[in-house]
Amino acid sequence: xxxxxxxxxxxxxxxxxxxxxxxxxxxxxxxxxxxxxxxxxxxxxxxxxxxxxxxxxxxxxxxxxxxxxxxxxxxxxxxxxxxxxxxxxxxxxxxxxxxxxxxxxxxxxxxxxxxxxxxxxxxxxxxxxxxxxxxxxxxxxxxxxxxxxxxxxxxxxxxxxxxxxxxxxxxxxxxxxxxxxxxxxxxxxxxxxxxxxxxxxxxxxxxxxxxxxxxxxxxxxxxxxxxxxxxxxxxxxxxxxxxxxxxxxxxxxxxxxxxxxxxxxxxxxxxxxxxxxxxxxxxxxxxxxxxxxxxxxxxxxxxxxxxxxxxxxxxxxxxxxxxxxxxxx
Amino acid sequence: xxxxxxxxxxxxxxxxxxxxxxxxxxxxxxxxxxxxxxxxxxxxxxxxxxxxxxxxxxxxxxxxxxxxxxxxxxxxxxxxxxxxxxxxxxxxxxxxxxxxxxxxxxxxxxxxxxxxxxxxxxxxxxxxxxxxxxxxxxxxxxxxxxxxxxxxxxxxxxxxxxxxxxxxxxxxxxxxxxxxxxxxxxxxxxxxxxxxxxxxxxxxxxxxxxxxxxxxxxxxxxxxxxxxxxxxxxxxxxxxxxxxxxxxxxxxxxxxxxxxxxxxxxxxxxxxxxxxxxxxxxxxxxxxxxxxxxxxxxxxxxxxxxxxxx
Numbered sequence: 001x002x003x004x005x006x007x008x009x010x011x012x013x014x015x016x017x018x019x020x021x022x023x024x025x026x027x028x029x030x031x032x033x034x035x036x037x038x039x040x041x042x043x044x045x046x047x048x049x050x051x052x053x054x055x056x057x058x059x060x061x062x063x064x065x066x067x068x069x070x071x072x073x074x075x076x077x078x079x080x081x082x083x084x085x086x087x088x089x090x091x092x093x094x095x096x097x098x099x100x101x102x103x104x105x106x107x108x109x110x111x112x113x114x115x116x117x118x119x120x121x122x123x124x125x126x127x128x129x130x131x132x133x134x135x136x137x138x139x140x141x142x143x144x145x146x147x148x149x150x151x152x153x154x155x156x157x158x159x160x161x162x163x164x165x166x167x168x169x170x171x172x173x174x175x176x177x178x179x180x181x182x183x184x185x186x187x188x189x190x191x192x193x194x195x196x197x198x199x200x201x202x203x204x205x206x207x208x209x210x211x212x213x214x215x216x217x218x219x220x221x222x223x224x225x226x227x228x229x230x231x232x233x234x235x236x237x238x239x240x241x242x243x244x245x246x247x248x249x250x251x252x253x254x255x256x257x258x259x260x261x262x263x264x265x266x267x268x269x270x271x272x273x274x275x276x277x278x279x280x281x282x283x284x285x286x287x288x289x290x291x292x293x294x295x296x297x298x299x300x301x302x303x304x305x306x307x308x309x310x311x312x313x314x315x316x317x318x319x320x321x322x323x324x325x326x327x328x329x
Numbered sequence: 330x331x332x333x334x335x336x337x338x339x340x341x342x343x344x345x346x347x348x349x350x351x352x353x354x355x356x357x358x359x360x361x362x363x364x365x366x367x368x369x370x371x372x373x374x375x376x377x378x379x380x381x382x383x384x385x386x387x388x389x390x391x392x393x394x395x396x397x398x399x400x401x402x403x404x405x406x407x408x409x410x411x412x413x414x415x416x417x418x419x420x421x422x423x424x425x426x427x428x429x430x431x432x433x434x435x436x437x438x439x440x441x442x443x444x445x446x447x448x449x450x451x452x453x454x455x456x457x458x459x460x461x462x463x464x465x466x467x468x469x470x471x472x473x474x475x476x477x478x479x480x481x482x483x484x485x486x487x488x489x490x491x492x493x494x495x496x497x498x499x500x501x502x503x504x505x506x507x508x509x510x511x512x513x514x515x516x517x518x519x520x521x522x523x524x525x526x527x528x529x530x531x532x533x534x535x536x537x538x539x540x541x542x543x544x545x546x547x548x549x550x551x552x553x554x555x556x557x558x559x560x561x562x563x564x565x566x567x568x569x570x571x572x573x574x575x576x577x578x579x580x581x582x583x584x585x586x587x588x589x590x591x592x593x594x595x596x597x598x599x600x601x602x603x604x605x606x607x608x609x610x611x612x613x614x615x616x617x618x619x620x621x622x623x624x625x626x627x628x629x630x631x632x633x634x635x636x637x638x639x
Contacts (some may be wrong), residue, residue, distance in 0.1 A: 015469055022485065030488050140621040142571045144578045145613045148598060152610070156602060163602070259477040266579050281484040281581050289484060296477070304472045 001312075008308055012301045017068070019297040023290030024067040027077070028056075030286055076291035081283050086291045090273060095176045096166055097272035100264070101257045103188060104195035109250060112200040116207025117239060120215070135201035143260055147194040147267035154190060162187045164269035191268045195260060199253050206249055210242035251307055255300045351633040361625035368619050372428040379424045380409070383417035384587065390416050395600075398607050411607045414600060419607060422593060423615050429589035430616070433503055434570040438562050440508030441569075445515025446558060450546045452516065453523025464520070467513045475510040479572050482506035483581050496584040503582055507572050514561050522554040560634060563627035567620050574616055590616040 034047050034056070042050075051057060055066060070076070076086040119128040138146075155163035167183030169176045178184025214220065215238055223233045262274030269275065273292065280288035343349055352358055371378055382388050393416035396405045404411065410419035452463040470478065483506040487495060490502075526532055527550070535545050576582035577591030578598075585592055590612050597609025 011465075011469075026485060026488060136624070137617075137621065140567070140624050141617050142575055142578075142620070144575060145594070145617060148594070148601065148609060148613060152601060152606060156604075156606075256474040256477070259474050262477075262480065263575060263579065277484075278579055278581070281487060284488045286488060289488065293481060300473055 004312060005309065008305060012305050015301055016294075016297060019294055020068055020071060021064065023071075023293045024064050026293075027067070027286050027290050028063065030284070071291075071294055076294075077287040079280075079285055079288050081280075081285045081288075086287045089276060089288065090291060090295065092176075093271060093273045093276050096178075096270060097258065097261050097265070097274060099177060099179065100188065100191055100195060100270060100272060101254070101261055103192040104261075105199065105250065105254060105257055107192055107196035108199035108203055108253075111196075112203030113207055113246065115200075116204040117211060117234070119204065120208045120211025121234060123212070131204065135204055138197055138201040143194060143198060143263045144267050146197055147190070147264060150190045150194060151267070161190055163190070166271055191264050191270050194267065195257060195264045198260070199250075199257060202253065203246060203250065207242055207246055210245060211238055214238045214241050248307060248311075252303065255303045258299060259296065348633050351629070355629060357625060358629040361622040361629070364618060364622040365626060368427055368431065368615075368622070371424045372431045375421075375424040375428045379418075379421035380407075381418035381421040383421045383425060392416065395605055397605075398611075410611050413597065413608045414605075419611050422588065423590070423612055426588055426590040426593045426612060427615060427619065429500070429583055429587060430570055430573060430591070430619070433500060433507070433573045433583070433589065434566050436504040437507035437511070437569040437573070438566050440504055441511035441565065442515055442558065442562055444508065445512035446519050446551070446554075448512065449516035449519025450523055450550060450554070453520035454527055454542065454546050454550060456524075460520070463516065467516055470510075471513050475568065476572050476575060479506045479510040480576060480579070480581070482509055483576055487581060496586060499582065499584050503573055503576060506576075507569050510572070511565055511569065514565065515558055518557050518561060519554050522557065523550055526550050526553050556634060560627065560631045563623065563630055567623040567627060570616070570620055570623070590619075 034051055034054075055063065058066075074087045078084065079086050079089055082089055115131055119125075119131050122128050141149075151163045154161045162183065165187060166178045167185075167187035168181040169178045169184055170180045178188055220233060220237060223237050228237075261270075261272060262277060264270065265272045265274040266278055273295075276288060277292040279285070280292065352362075376382075393405070393408065393412050394414055396408050396412040396416075397403050398411040398419075399406055399409055401411075408418045408420070410423070412418055413422065448463050452460045483502055486502045486506065490498060523546075532545060532549055535549050536542075540548075573582060573589060574591030574594070577589050578595045580595060583589040583592050585596055588596065593612035594609050594616070597605075597607075597612060600606075600608050
């Protein structure tokens, strides 16, 4: 057990170091960092002084070490374009992205699970066929196209909802939220549905297939033989047993929701981290790019680490396998 | 046998095969195949089939800009689906766009296939430390969404290249990024089947005969593990097309000078609010239709080739 945790943890650290190396390589070797920081009228002596002050003449390993130490403390330097510390920019944008992602995840769960249960119970029903067809179309439509269609329908033709930005936000000091104002909540509707749709079809299909599998098992037949009400069987016995994989997948998908937020934020000009990153790519704003790279990698590594450890704790078979492999190896 | 006899024989064998039988039984698949074929033909022969030459400045009139589709008020019979902001015929730009989208898609799939199949073969046949390293990397890559990896590779590659080169090399960067983001599926499948094939007698025999491992992998194992690879390839093609369109839509893909479907949607998006919906909706519909058709074909192929489902 301890060996597994240590091995898994070391692997995570290795991934993070690799990503950090890429981020650092970008920062150090794409263009001259000094040229990107100072204006045209800075003299050569001043440039050399700055170079010396920033330690850009030090050996590679020393510089990389310094980069990692700074990154761990959340310092990624100054954005070339915004002329402000990158960590401030990200802190400013983080609430927008997280709010969008969490609302989208909730929508996906609250709509996807009931749809999955329904299609699982009524396999041949008319509504089930409609749901399944819609989900196939939902998988084939790229996220950004769904966003554009929603904008066209509700923003341009019907004029019900705002098509870009966050609306009015309330500043709580350390967090800005759009949930407390009417315009903020309205602005959230279309982006969150766009982001939720793909995950929703995924959850629906997952719940459906899990339900179909569980409904075939002996204990469900036994519950029916005992004369329990359909409701109690379907929800008390069947649904409960399908929820473990659903929760795991949703947990894993949280990372990809934040990644897909890049696309949604671009479509709706949502002022989050994803939009910041896309603008950084277009303007070759390296410090912002490397910061985002490290952050998203950290996010994924943590989620995967937690899921793996939970699996290990829940599933005893994994433990047996690893000892067998260990003995042979 | 002559070439003609071979052909006739091949056609007969195909007509009698299970695959053809299941194809004939599924009307949805037939429609999907027809749609895919139409896209492939119009993409391949766009320069001859397209009603206009949208990227030849001599034939484009700025006066024709923003013409709505034929059936709307103000439509022009010369432009079936209307024109964009520069007076280019939408139908023609979509045909040329599909050419780029499909081209990048096929190239990216081929690239991913070559990397994935080679690594899978090596991993499965040699085993040991090489296998462990390759599969570890695959595991790690699989924990990130493919589109994010493609976006990151694309972004990093762009910042490495000088700005004025972006337009020229954009397509190669895209193929590289999408290819790298998709090799894992191939490698895992091929590794699995290679490990099975490795222990079969014909491989053992080849080994005993002293044929070098490299040659055994390529000549003996490879042909026997390619079946599932083609299925993955078809499904991957849909994913690759979506990824390309998404990156182009985000402005980090194909430049507007030779637009793909995604670039067309991005350009048209600016005119959505002023009522010129057709500039973005038609390329969008074309993209959705293409991806849906390829997805349906891939699903069908997977089921038709899977003996368990018969």
